[in-house]
Amino acid sequence: MESTTTKPEEAATEKPVVSRRLDRVFLELYNVAVFVGRFFKEVLVPPYEGREIIRQFFEVGYKSLGLISLTGFITGIVFTNQSRPSLAEFGATSWLPSLIAIAIVRALAPLVTALIASGKVGSNIGAELGSMKVTEQIDAMEVSATNPYKFLVVSRVLATTFMIPTLTMYTIFVAMVGAFINVNANEATSFPAFIEQFFGAITYLDVFSSVIKSFVFGFTIGMVGCYKGYHSSKGTEGVGKAANSSVVTSMFLVFIEELLALQIVAALRAV
Amino acid sequence: MKRTEEHIDYNNVVISIRDLRKSFGDLHVLRGVDLDVYQGENLVVLGRSGTGKSVLIKIIVGLLKPDAGTVNVLGHNVDSLSVKELDQLRLKIGFSFQSSALYDSMTIRENLEFPLVRNVRNLGRQEINRAVEEALEDVGLSQTINQMPSELSGGQRKRIGIARTLILKPDIMLYDEPTAGLDPITSNDINNLINEVQERHRATSIIITHDLTCAKETGDRLAMLLDGRFERQGTFDEVFATNDERVQQFYHYNFIE
Numbered sequence: 001m002e003s004t005t006t007k008p009e010e011a012a013t014e015k016p017v018v019s020r021r022l023d024r025v026f027l028e029l030y031n032v033a034v035f036v037g038r039f040f041k042e043v044l045v046p047p048y049e050g051r052e053i054i055r056q057f058f059e060v061g062y063k064s065l066g067l068i069s070l071t072g073f074i075t076g077i078v079f080t081n082q083s084r085p086s087l088a089e090f091g092a093t094s095w096l097p098s099l100i101a102i103a104i105v106r107a108l109a110p111l112v113t114a115l116i117a118s119g120k121v122g123s124n125i126g127a128e129l130g131s132m133k134v135t136e137q138i139d140a141m142e143v144s145a146t147n148p149y150k151f152l153v154v155s156r157v158l159a160t161t162f163m164i165p166t167l168t169m170y171t172i173f174v175a176m177v178g179a180f181i182n183v184n185a186n187e188a189t190s191f192p193a194f195i196e197q198f199f200g201a202i203t204y205l206d207v208f209s210s211v212i213k214s215f216v217f218g219f220t221i222g223m224v225g226c227y228k229g230y231h232s233s234k235g236t237e238g239v240g241k242a243a244n245s246s247v248v249t250s251m252f253l254v255f256i257e258e259l260l261a262l263q264i265v266a267a268l269r270a271v
Numbered sequence: 272m273k274r275t276e277e278h279i280d281y282n283n284v285v286i287s288i289r290d291l292r293k294s295f296g297d298l299h300v301l302r303g304v305d306l307d308v309y310q311g312e313n314l315v316v317l318g319r320s321g322t323g324k325s326v327l328i329k330i331i332v333g334l335l336k337p338d339a340g341t342v343n344v345l346g347h348n349v350d351s352l353s354v355k356e357l358d359q360l361r362l363k364i365g366f367s368f369q370s371s372a373l374y375d376s377m378t379i380r381e382n383l384e385f386p387l388v389r390n391v392r393n394l395g396r397q398e399i400n401r402a403v404e405e406a407l408e409d410v411g412l413s414q415t416i417n418q419m420p421s422e423l424s425g426g427q428r429k430r431i432g433i434a435r436t437l438i439l440k441p442d443i444m445l446y447d448e449p450t451a452g453l454d455p456i457t458s459n460d461i462n463n464l465i466n467e468v469q470e471r472h473r474a475t476s477i478i479i480t481h482d483l484t485c486a487k488e489t490g491d492r493l494a495m496l497l498d499g500r501f502e503r504q505g506t507f508d509e510v511f512a513t514n515d516e517r518v519q520q521f522y523h524y525n526f527i528e
Contacts, residue, residue: 131375140372143332144386144439145358 035227039157042150049155056159060121064167067116072171075112076178079103084186093187097194098201100179105206106265109171111258114217117164118250122225125156126246129229130239138230153230157222164218165211172210209265216261217254224250278473279491283310285443285475286331291340293326300326302499304340313469313476315490317483317510319521322496324479325369328445331477332366333357345442362390365436365474369448371428373420373435380416383407383435390439406434409471410464426457433464437472444468444476450485462488483522495521 015023080100087093129152132138141148176198183189225246232242286308293301300323308314318324329335331342333349342349347360373382383403387394394402407413410430420428429449436444449465450458462485468474478489486493486507493510495503497517503510511522 128376135370135375136368136372137374139329139334140366140368140374142334143361143364143366144390144435145361146386146389 031231032227035153035230036223038149039154039223042147042154043158047150049151052151052155053158056155057163059124060117060156060159061163061166064117064120064163065170067120068113068167068171069174071112071116072109072174073178075108075171076100076104076175076180077182079108079175080179080182094189095197096183096187097179097189097197100176100183101198101201102206104172104175104179105202105210107258109175110168110210110214110217111254112175113164113168113171113214114221114254115251117160117167117218117221118247118254121160122221122246122250123243125160125222125225126228126232127239127243129153129226130232130242131229133230133232134234134236134238149230153226156226157219160222160225161215161218164221165214168210168214205265205268209261209268213257213261216257220253220257221250224253278470279312280310284308285310285345286477287341287343288327288331289341291327291330291342292338293323293330293335294338299499301330301337301340304496304499304501306494306501306504308475308477310475311469311473312491313465313478313489315478315480315486315493316496317481317486317493317521318496319481323499324481324496325447327496328366328447328477328479332361332364332445362439363442365433365439365441365444367429367433367436367444367446367449369451371420371425371432373428373431375420377420378416379407379412379418379420379423379431382420382431383438386435387438402438406438407431409437409467410434424457426453426460429453429461430464433461433468437468440472441474444472444474446476446478446480448479448481450480450482455484458482458485459488461485465489481521 080096083096083099083103084093087095087099129138132152138148138152141151179198180189180191180194183194184191228242228246228249232238284307286306288304288306291301291304292299300321304327306314316324316327326335330337331344331349333352337350344360345363347356349357349360352360373379374385377385380403383406384399387399387402403416404413407416410433412427412430412434415423415427415431420431423431433446433449444465446465449461453461465476465478466489469476476489478485480486490507493503493505493507494501495510495518497503497515503513503515503518511518513519
């Protein structure tokens with residue numbers, strides 16, 4: 001007698017394409033949730049990977065200083081230069097330091113720092129962990145009774161979470177220097193006058209929201225890089241994909257988070 | 272067979288596997304594997320690529336979970352151990368990876384120190400240095416101590432990988448394709464090293480390979496994985512004394528004398 005039951009593989013192939021894709025999306029979301037949840041579980045439980053955490057702070061922070069300095073400085077100069085003609089039309093170039101301060105502190109510094117870190121640090125983490133995964137280094141760590149998640153993921157995510165806000169503060173400083181040089185060369189504004197206007201325009205909420213936002217950006221960049229690397233498929237192609245995907249995903253998420261932060265801060269201002 | 276079997280204790284089963292099954296989707300890799308490994312013996316697991324040889328030792332060390340069956344290692348059921356207990360057991364097992372799996376970002380010294388520093392408490396700097404130097408001497412690569420893994424040849428990397436596992440003086444050694452990708456002379460060096468490890472450290476070893484020279488040189492006993500089961504076990508000559516076409520094909524394509 002012919003069987004009327006459907007084999008599991010037949011059922012799978014009969015499933016509509018959209019449904020199968022949705023399954024994959026939800027499975028991926030579940031895996032991401034488990035991966036992120038594990039961080040909060042592991043970060044508080046000893047043993048702590050002190051040496052590795054310090055090494056990662058150095059890798060993320062110190063080794064990004066050159067690039068951050070250059071991009072922050074150029075951002076300051078370019079933004080000042082591009083804002084001048086609009087203000088000049090109203091004879092308001094004296095407001096340049098205030099405008100620059102608000103733009104840099106509220107949006108440009110956290111965003112520029114996060115985007116540079118996504119490209120430099122995120123891709124580096126994705127490629128490094130991806131390479132460790134395909135060459136069985138993560139397995140080797142596990143069989144030598146070391147928790148690879150704690151050693152590799154927790155240390156890197158902590159480093160990005162704490163170093164990105166620090167780098168953001170540094171970006172504000174170098175962008176301010178760049179802006180001052182431009183303003184000083186064109187409007188002959190003195191340094192004390194520039195500083196007074198610059199800091200007079202920003203509030204504690206501006207600085208506070210910028211720092212908090214940077215913590216979230218840092219956590220996102222570290223977590224995305226680690227997730228992509230840790231789940232990299234076999235082979236060199238997988239490593240390349242992990243690095244690339246780390247950058248694209250973290251940049252995308254940074255912009256989404258920026259948009260959310262904008263709404264939250266606007267609501268706080270209205271209170 | 273390679274030499275006398277005096278060092279093997281046939282009354283002491285170190286690894287015992289019963290009805291082990293493992294599938295990846297529709298691919299049924301292990302279909303009821305039974306195996307006993309005795310104290311002090313070198314057991315070679317033979318089989319074609321993709322037959323589940325590496326999967327087997329990854330289950331033994333707890334890197335993969337079986338779908339069914341039991342794996343007993345040194346009296347512990349691997350699948351039922353807590354993370355802490357599994358880590359304790361893993362300290363007694365050395366795993367030499369096919370790709371050597373040396374940590375790229377660390378020097379050879381740091382690679383060897385890694386398991387030692389993390390797992391042995393109250394060790395002084397001098398003791399660590401001595402252990403690292405001894406492990407490197409064991410594999411004849413003392414001069415590489417300050418080099419990076421990327422500066423070493425494939426054979427040297429394999430040896431350092433073995434040295435890293437030996438530093439914790441394991442009771443069991445698992446070798447995943449120890450001679451894969453190596454020239455015949457380097458392969459012979461690795462085979463000799465595996466035998467030295469057995470003699471010097473009295474370790475029980477499972478050697479995963481499809482290289483019959485390696486199997487003949489290192490194995491006290493062979494087990495051949497065919498269609499997800501160990502269908503043939505015994506000495507080298509016993510395993511290949513059959514008309515089974517799959518076994519004969521395996522033999523002839525290995526160009527062994």
